[in-house]
Amino acid sequence: QVDVGEKTLQTVTSLVPYYSEEELMGKTVVVLCNLQKAKMRGETSECMLLCAETDDGSESVLLTPERMMPAGVRIV
Incomplete structure (x- = not known):
């Protein structure tokens, strides 16, 4: 589950060999949301x-912001 500001989205990732679930929990990440569900x-x-x-x-x-940003800000 990923908090993208106005809602929470589910993601499936291939990062399992690189990150544990604990490492990902609460991490600020860069996410593409304008994709069709798959x-x-x-x-x-x-x-x-x-x-x-x-x-x-x-x-x-994972790509992460250089500084803290609110959940849901746009990538430009």
Whole structure:
């Protein structure tokens, strides 16, 4: 579940090898919300966490704001 300001959206992520659930809880992240809902691994994903990943997929890191921003601010 991701708080995007006016609502909470569900996301399905491939970041499991890189982050534990505890590491993700309460973390401020950059999210794309203007996507169509998609079924992934039997669950509905309503948004996408943005991350950077090495070419070989050995490392993936979440993009985070440089400073604290309110939930739901637009990416421009």
